[in-house]
Amino acid sequence: MTPVASAEITRVGQQSGLTDCFWLATVSPKTFNMLIPDSAVTYWLAQYKLPAGAKLSLHGQFPFARHMSFNSYNADGMPVDRLNDVMIQAQGNVANPYQAGALRQGPRQDYVVDVMAASDQQLRNADAERSGxxxxxxSASGVHQLWYRVYVADQGKDNKGGVALPVPVMTLADGQQLSGQDLCRQTVVPEGVLRDLRLPAETVKQIYAIPGASSPAHPAQNPPHWNAFFNPALSVTNALIGTPYENLRSKQDETRRGGFYSTLDNTYMSAYIDQRLGQVLVIQAKAPATPHTYHNTVVMQAAQLRYWSLCKYRSLADTAVDSCLYDEQVPVDKDGYYTIAVSTAGNRPSNANEACGVAWLDWGSAGDGIGNSAGGFLAYRHMMPSPEFYAHSLFATKNPGDEESVLAEYFPRSRYMSRADFEKTACKK
Known part of the structure; x- marks a missing residue:
């Protein structure tokens, strides 16, 4: 866990124009591309001291976007709590624009979120314990980490979704209030606000080079092997699949808990991929319904998921994202099924385009980022399933290996093909 230098955070923040004295850093492909981000999201980071008896209030407006949330983390980057958009009551007893059926356009509604130190009892059952x-x-050290996320800002809006960043006000135990530069000077802790969490490259290379692997492109399998995320340690052992040590995975803890700086509103599954197994990776499944918002939709739609995406990453030693597709960018046929072709730009099939009903995901040129230009991995995200869809969402997976049975027709069936063979599947518009 290596802290990013404060001077570099300041330089990138000034260059991007996205930060202020409280929201010190951003994670995104154009700022700090690390920690396995989604390219349709901007993540803002704050780190501050919360004195005994103090309360931090965040005064903001709901952004024009698909989703927004606040998430708190412990010193190890594990999620502590989250407050997402539909959990936040707007001021003035007006409708929350993220509720299904609510108007999304028009004047922005104000909100105030209170961030408070919690007891173990409160955290064990946070949704029942919280008020308002x-x-x-x-934080055992007294230094708290807070992330603010905005997903898919509406067309024509900036990364912040057309509103200002939430404004912090701290009320101390004696009633004194701090805001603006005074709050930043007295409470903000810039050192270590952004920490680069990755495995050493040599360690990952050694895992990939385990003798006796069945795949010539280990850790990638043919067809790709999708693994739901349960916890960081188990996720590392995905690279043992197809080796003589695969059975060690069954001895690992399978408890579901958050990953490094993950959000409790999302869960994931991943698959190692490699172009040596085929020029084009073809992925097909039924698309979960989501509320389409990018084109300034007037009313928030009810849907099976709030959001889903497919992203190509490098490795656990280079945690950058190369490209993503989110739900609205993926065309579906009359029955709701999609086809995604993953390839480099040079191997992109001529029929991998919207006119042919095919979404194209750029494999990029970095590969796994640690020497194999053909490698990498995919991650498939599910966010906030509706009660009716929960049983077919990634949240319903209980054990490694039940991904396909749980997702059923929504499971991303994947196979490698040559570019020429994919182009034989018709439509060359």
Whole structure:
């Protein structure tokens, strides 16, 4: 866990124009491309001291976007609590624009979120323990980490979704209030606000080079092997699949808990991929319904998921994202099924385009980022399933290996092909 230098954070923040004295850093492909981000999201990071008896309030407006949330983390980057958009009550007893059926356009509604230190009891059952717009935070050192996320800002809006960043106000135990530069000078802790979490490259290379692997492009399998995320340690052992040590995975803890700086509103599954197994990776499944918002939709739609995406990453030693597709960018046929072709730009099939009903995901040129230009991995995200869809969402996976049975027709069936063979599947518009 290596802290990014404060001077570099300041330089990137000034260059991007996205940060201020409280929201110190951003994670995104154009700023700090690390920690396995989604390219349709901007993540803002804050780190501050919360004195005993103090309360931090965030005064903001709901952005024009698909989703927004606040998330608190412990010193190890594990999620503590989250407060997402539909959990936040707008001021003035007006409708929350993220509720299904609510108007999304028009004047922005104000909100106030209170961030408070929590007891273990409160954290064990946070949703029942919280009152109002409260986000719980916990820190043994007295230094708290807070992330703010905005997904898919509406067309014509900036990364912030057309509103200002939430404004912090701290109320101390004696009633004194701090805001603006005073709050930043007295409470913000810039050192270590952004920490680069990755495995050493040599360690990952050694895992990939385990003797006796069945695949010539290990850790990639043919067809790709999709693994739901349960916890960081188990995720590392995905690279043992197809080796003589695969059975060690069954001895690992399978408890579902957050990953490094993950959000409790999302869960994932991943698959190693490699172009040596085929020029084009073809992925097909039924698309979960989501509320399409990018084109300034007037009313928030009810849907099976709030958001889903497919992203190509490098490795656990280079945690940058190369490209993503999110739900609205993926055309579907009359029955709701999609086809995604993953390839480099040079191997992109002529029929991998919207006119042919095919979404194209750029494999990029970095490969796994640690020497194999053909490698990498994909991650498939599900966010906030509806009660009706939960049983077919990634949240419903209980054990490694039940991904396909749970997702059923929504499972991304994947196979390698040559570019020429994919182009034989018709449509060359």
């Amino acid at each position: 717009n409260t986000l719980f935070s916990q």
